[in-house]
Amino acid sequence: MLAKIILLVTVLLEAMGLPVLAAPLGKTGYRLIRPTPSSADYPFSFNSLDLDSSQIPLRPQRKVIFKEPSFAAEGIIALDLPTSTILYQKNSDKVFSLASLTKIMTAIVVLDNYKLDEEIATPPEAVVVSGSKINLRPGEVLKVKDLLYGLLLYSGNDAAYTLASKLGEERFVAKMNQKAQDLGLETFYFVDPIGLDKDNRGSLKDVAFLASVALRYPLFAEIVRTNEYTIFSVDRRLQHPLKNTNRLLREYPGTFGVKTGYTEEAGHCLISAVEREHHRVLAVVVHHPHDQFTESKKLFDWIFTSYQWQ
Structure with missing residues (x-):
């Protein structure tokens, strides 16, 4: 009952x-x-509250005959998106360094505070930032929407810093931490908008929660399921072809997101989301020694074999 x-x-x-x-x-x-955020925090459509029994999502039930496999990643969580039922967890309460998974919160702050057609000039410090970049040039002007593609598709650190520069990095990071508090995600702490600093951290439960929130933003969901995209400077003189760093989009049928990450401290990380037979599952794999993609495939294979929705 x-x-x-x-x-x-x-x-x-x-x-x-x-x-x-x-x-x-x-x-x-x-x-x-x-959490108890205001409705203004969520710019997406709501379903009707008049639910009949046919609209109630099915809750996954475990088939006891299938044993849990062993995984090399230090931290894992997988959940059924419609019901938020946890399907598998390993160190899900432990706080990990987030690497570029940080950029999910960066994107949410941008979507909450910027207009998509706003134009931002690339600051010099964004061009020289280390790590993955989409090769922006100093002074290059792009629209916020295109910078979001650079941020999420190719995990561009230069795109992240350019987006943050509109408010100033310190103020932007403060908004990231405030958003985490508004959502009730107490383990999160951010010190930069890109995830290079090892002190960007959070538990896997909070990471999974944040990813589920982000997927409710239509543009975020559209970007993270896109395989390839080309963005242009406002004057159309410069272009940046982008390929999604999430290999599962090309290798694992049903994948619709969401974000990769890597630093020495965080290891190889991946948040991924897969739909199969109308069942949507989200998984977070962190601190894998070498191959978060194969690990995630193994996890999804086991979940869709070991659970039935009823």
């Missing part, structure tokens, strides 16, 4: 546009983690 009540509450909160994460409570139940 309790499970049914929790399921109905979850559905109603989802319908209101309020993200819900079902975290384990002992071995048999779930507790609901729900």
Whole structure:
């Protein structure tokens, strides 16, 4: 009976546009983690609250005959997106360095505070930043929407710094931390908008929650499922062909996002989302020694074999 009540509450909160994460409570139940942001924080459509039984999402049930495989990644969490049921977890409460997974919060702050057609000039410090870049030039002017593609598709650190420069890096990072507080994500702490600093950190439960929130932004969802895209400077003189760093989009059918990351401290990281037979699963794999993509495929294969939705 309790499970049914929790399921109905979850559905109603989802319908209101309020993200819900079902975290384990002992071995048999779930507790609901729900933030209390204002409705203005979520620029996406809401479903009707008039739900009949046919609209209630099916909750995945474990088939006991399939054993859990071993995984090399230090941290993993996988959840069913419609119901927020946790399907697998390994060190999901541990706080990890986030690497470029940080850019998910960067994108959310941009989507909350900028207009997509605003123009931003690339500052000199963005051009010389280390790590992955989309090769912006000093003074090059791009629209916010194109910079978001550079940020999320190719994980461009120069795109991240250019976006942050509109508010100033210190103020921008403050908004990242404030957004985490607004969402009730207490383990998050950000010190830069790109994830190079090892002190950008958060638990896997909070990372999964943040990714589920980000996927509710239509443009974010569109970008992270895009394989290739070309952005242009406002004057059309410069172009930047981009290829998504998430190999699962090309290698694993049903993938629709979301973000890669790597630093020495964080290891190889991947947040991925897959839909199969109308069931949508999100997974976070961090601190893998060499191949987060194969690990994620193995995880999804096991989940879709080991669970049935009923």
